[in-house]
Amino acid sequence: MGAMTSTRALVLFSGGQDSSVCLAWALANHAHVETVGFDYGQRHGVEMAQRQVVRREIAERFPDWAPRLGEDHILDLKGFGAIAQTAMTEERAFEVTEKGLPNTFVPGRNLVFLTYAAALADRRGLTALVGGMCETDFSGYPDCRRDTLDALQNALNLGMAQDFTIETPLMRLTKAQTWGLAKALGGEALVELILEESHTCYRGTRGARHAWGHGCGDCPACELRARGWAEWLEAGRPEVAG
């Protein structure tokens, strides 16, 4: 576990595998942690339901972290979702565009999310903005790159006269290593919690429980999650320091 600080953090928390690990990381590294979710017209309410389950189970199973877990906030970004018009919000097949980006890419999504998160953090007295952005992601979303986030952190601090840090504990990790970070933070109990309760599937399928968790099994998000889990097993389930 990381050294405790007196800092107050806001975690961008969707209820997925990555943001669930980020929530645990924040609870291990910050004195007070709040969460924010964005309703931008997702296809399904499964993510919104599972994020509450993950929060509740973390508080129940990790008594050291429970007192640090503060409020949850939901921000309505349906207007932004209406602009994006991609497979995340519309019933369209998964495709790859001419820029090599999947059409699940919502342009500027993380820039918008972090700007809203910063405005909320300002009002709540929170200084660390924690997100699961990751450069090793299969899709190479340009708003997940550390360069982009460094520029945004600078812009937010200049524009809001603040001293925010954008913290991205998964930035250099593969999906397999993210499981290793979960194990380092909370042992097998946290790995099991995230396997069972976090939700990643684009189709919103919960039903079947695979070795790697719930999901349809053949959307890009499920494929990525399944591959990461298999790689971590093959490597002998090593812990990865955060």
Ligand code: ZN
């Ligand atoms: Zn799926």
